[in-house]
Amino acid sequence: MNRPQVRLLIAVLAIGSILIFSGCIDRDGEEASPLRAATVAVAGSTTVMPLVEACAEEWNMIQDEVRVTVTGGGSGVGIKNVAEGMADIAMASRDVKPEEIVAYGDRFVEFPVAYDAIAVVVSQGIYDAGVTDLSQEELKAIYAGEVANWKDLGGPDERIYAVAREVGSGTRDTFNGMVMGSVEAETPGVTTYHGSNAEVKTAVTRSNRAIGYVGMNYVEGGSLRAVAYQGVAPSEESIKDGSYPLSRALHLYTFGDPGPDAEKFIDFVLSDQGQDIVAESGFVPAG
Known part of the structure; x- marks a missing residue:
């Protein structure tokens, strides 16, 4: 290998090292995690939404492994989205309808979280x-x-x-x-x-x-x-x-057993801390 080629190789390696190193530093100069947090998508009832949003806000603050996002659209939208894989958890202010079970299958798992x-x-x-x-x-x-x-x-x-x-x-x-x-x-x-x-x-x-x-x-x-x-x-x-x-009872639904990340958030909502947030949001706790 001649001298110009050696110089080029050194330059390439140096640039690569800079890129790798910069990927481990966040904007404030602190070392960042090489892995992004998993995301759990929750969608559905605008009645249930305020309590789930409040729980998600607290959940996202106390840990950085699973990030929860919450959107509305109504109970029907949430049930459709969770059945079709567009959401991990549905919020519903009613039971799943018989026609929804016919359309998507009898795999809905119910988690009562509050009363309203x-x-x-x-x-x-x-x-x-x-x-x-x-x-x-x-x-x-x-x-x-x-x-x-x-x-x-x-x-x-x-x-x-x-x-x-x-x-x-x-x-x-x-x-x-x-x-x-x-x-x-x-x-x-x-x-x-x-x-x-x-x-x-x-x-x-x-x-x-x-x-x-x-x-x-x-x-x-x-x-x-x-x-x-x-x-x-x-x-x-x-x-x-x-x-x-x-x-009426307010529910979270998953389609089949919840995945491990969704289950962690549901467990949080049903915990003493989560049920305190439910009460603070103006609902009656399920427990």
Whole structure:
């Protein structure tokens, strides 16, 4: 090998050494791990999402082996994504439907993580006018289009602005099943449909004549008021003892047994620390 070739070889080796060394140093000059953290994708119910996001934030802070990402889309989206391998864990505010088992197979594994309630909410003006309690018959009549004015329910002479969730929402399915009598019930009294609890909350608070339904943790003072249903107000106590009729369990689902990384996160959510986060997020712990 002649002298120019030797010099070229030395230069190449030197550059390679620099690249290898720089790959082990992060931007702050600290030694970085040569392996990236595994990722666990969670998707689904916007009702379950706040508690899972809070758990994921804590989980991602206390360890660096498994990073959890969380997206919404509704219970139906989460169940579809986990069955098709696009998510590791599904969030759902309802049970898996028979038709979903037919479509994807009977391999769903359920992990109840909390209890919640569907709160029936009205605009502040409607609540102040005296509409503070609705029976199943009254609520069903509103969403069936049989009652269209608040004066028929002891409220002001205002047309009812009824807000509901879009198809695919676990909250919608639970509401329809418990109030309307069927998950597939028609709701011709609905004025607008929305894709998330947050959108329903915004629609009701921006109106002075609206009614809607949201997960209990979305009720936070201001101009959004939860009414009693069948004479029982939604609260932690009435959810725990089962006296509030619109209570429900919240789930995580995997398709088949969870992988080791997904299992670690599910175990964290169900741990004492995770269940404390569930309570802090406005839900009733499963334990």
